[in-house]
Amino acid sequence: MEMPTPDAAIVSRKARIVRRLLQVLPEDAVIHEPHETRAYECDALTAYKCPPLAAVLPASTDEVAAVLRVCHEEGIPVVPRGSGTSLAGGALPTADCVILGVARLNEVIETNYDDRYIRVQTGRTNLSVTGAVEEDGWFYAPDPSSQLACAIAGNIGMNSGGAHCLKYGVTTNNLLGVTMVLMDGTVTEIGGAHLDAAGYDLLGVICGSEGQLGVVTEATLRILPKPEGARPVLIGFDSNEVAGQCVSDIIKAGVLPVAIEFMDRPCIRATEAFAGAGYPDCEALLIVEVEGSDAEIDNQLGLIGQIARGHDPVELRESGSAEESARIWLGRKSAFGAMGQINDYICLDGTIPVSELPKVLGKIRELSQGYGLDVANVFHAGDGNMHPLILFDANRPGDLDKAEALGAEILRLCVEVGGCLTGEHGVGVEKRDLMEAQFAPEDLEAQLRVKDVFDPAWLLNPAKVFPLSVTASRRVAAE
Ligand SMILES: Cc1cc2nc3c(=O)[nH]c(=O)nc-3n(C[C@H](O)[C@H](O)[C@H](O)COP(=O)(O)OP(=O)(O)OC[C@H]3O[C@@H](n4cnc5c(N)ncnc54)[C@H](O)[C@@H]3O)c2cc1C
CATH class of the missing domain: 3.30.43.10 (Uridine Diphospho-n-acetylenolpyruvylglucosamine Reductase, domain 2)
Structure with missing residues (x-):
């Protein structure tokens, strides 16, 4: 790069x-x-x-x-x-x-249950936002698997998601307002403590802007009452494509689980060894969670079980206790770390229409065989947000380049089937040079002009998001 x-x-x-x-x-x-x-x-x-x-x-x-x-x-x-x-x-x-x-900016500024929001400094970690309100029966919904460590600042920067965003939406759907400092030191207030603000939707522009437009120091976040109950079910299949088809059928049926997560055999094995989550030994595993009263949970899981049985699952097991549910989620949330213990990897982040899952999973296998590199899959299947992990050996010369070339092909495939380059991890440097696969020159120019307005000197977060060839003239003009 x-x-x-x-x-x-x-x-x-x-x-x-x-x-x-x-x-x-x-x-x-x-x-x-x-x-x-x-x-x-x-x-x-x-x-x-x-x-x-x-x-x-x-x-x-x-x-x-x-x-x-x-x-x-x-x-x-x-x-x-x-x-x-x-x-x-x-x-x-x-x-x-x-x-x-912004790590030292980590205070809770205000908690307001009447209007259902919390205002925090943005260095506060994601999980500790829920930590501040959970004793009172509330939670902050977006839950990246990195939530123990990642900060609200980065969640806003990347418009982060997580396993439970299928039902609750990603950061942008749970962000009400921010304090942001512009590059020249001007302090701005955008949005508020309510659902919509007058004027242009600048908050929508800021959320996901990857540190290109300003430094966000405070955020007002929507909080929600904890659901009455929740129960995950494990559904195992003997092929990735069949599991993908099952996800597509659940979504098509109009059932709205709170999460549908996918793991293939390499991830299941690595995670079991790491977290002992009790996953079945199968080719592909879905973790589907529903929420509500016991009656609502039973009803939704009944429908999901009916759809899954149509695909001959090798395992269909509901969690039997709160402890078992916690173990199931600990496993899923440790999956990247578990893979990292045994292999170098690049984690991709493309999003596709859910109906394309079976086809794209099959094509990823073909591409992986063509490149001679293994790919493990663990991702938020319900919203089509794929995270193929390309396994490589950082000590073998040329392996990283090969892994990046395979990654680029997979991401182009996501765009080809009607999806996009990033679901929740952002563009950063990783996908910067692929932006032209997604956007026409006119679209990119419109995005550059937004940056011109907020950061005319082009000093914030250099060499990210836009291809260097596109930004070079901009930077020279700014100087
Ligand atoms: C094991 C693991 C699991 C993960 N799982 C998920 C997942 O499930 N879902 C998901 O979405 N992501 C996931 N991620 C990716 C990552 O955790 C998220 O992108 C997260 O939001 C980054 O937060 P951070 O505080 O670490 O930000 P950083 O990495 O520090 O920064 C991220 C971006 O935000 C910008 N930024 C940071 N602070 C500010 C600020 N104050 N104002 C403006 N811009 C700012 C930065 O310039 C950068 O562009 C995972 C990462 C790991 C390592």
Whole structure:
């Protein structure tokens, strides 16, 4: 993956830049020694690494604004960072950038059950948002598998999803308002504490903007009362394609489970060894969860069981207790980590129409055989959000390039069948050069103009989202 050559003039001014940052932040909030900046050299796309010029950890919106004013005046690129769990390289630094981490912005500002929202600083982790309200019977719905670590900042940056987003929607459907600081230090309020705001839907533009438009410091999130009950069912099949067809039939039937998750044999085995979730040994497994009263759960699971039996499942087992349900979900949420213990992998994130699942799963197998690289599948099947994990050996020369070429073919396939390059992980650097497979030049130009408006100097999160060939002239013009 090509990255732009660092600006030597900026790198040579490092001492002055650090001095200026220290004028607006306490000493322990400015990280600049080379052995310290290494901690920020990558996110969860670990194939790419580059220590930043410096990293800063402001503790308030005012401090974020002060940092951005300094960087704007000095013409220094800034990479906003939450917890650095992006799988698309969204928080990857350049050697001439300042990483702006929001980890110290982690307070709950307001909880309002009457109007069903919570306002938090965006460095707060996803799971701890639910943690702040669950004793009172509430929860925050979007649940990325990384929710123990990832921050609301990154969830907004990537418009993140999770297993339970089939029913509740992704981040954008649960975000009511934000405080965002523009690159020149201007503090803006967008949206509010209610469902819709007057004027253009700027919140829709901000959510999923991958740190390109501003630094989000506070967010108002919708919270929901916990459901009366929930129960997952495990449905095993002897082929990926049949499992895919079963998902398509459940969705077509109009039943709305809260989650439909898919795992193939390599993932089932790795996860069992890691988490002992009690999964059956089969080619493909669906975890389907429904919610409601006992009667509603029984009714929905009855319909789902009827559809599944039409596909000759090798296993059809409802969870028998809260402990078993927790184990089933622990397994699913540990799947990426479990695979990571035994293999290097690239995690893709394409979304397709659900009816195309059987065809695309079959085609992925053919492509994987053609490239001689194994692909494991674990993904949010109910909304067609696929995560093929391409397994490779980082120590074998050429393997990464081969894995990336296979990844590009799979993502192009997602676009060809009417889907898109990213469901929830964002574009980052990973899919940057594939954007032209999805968008016509005019579409890309419209997106660039949005960036022109929010960040006319083109300093925020360089080399992400747009192909370098498309942005080069923009950056030169901005200088
Ligand atoms: C094991 C594992 C499982 C995962 N499972 C899921 C999953 O189920 N669903 C899912 O959607 N993702 C998943 N992810 C991907 C990742 O966790 C999400 O993209 C997450 O939202 C990133 O959050 P973060 O705080 O780590 O953000 P970072 O990685 O720090 O940043 C992500 C993006 O947001 C931007 N950003 C960060 N902070 C700000 C800010 N304050 N203002 C503006 N922009 C900002 C960054 O510049 C970057 O572009 C998984 C990752 C891992 C490692």
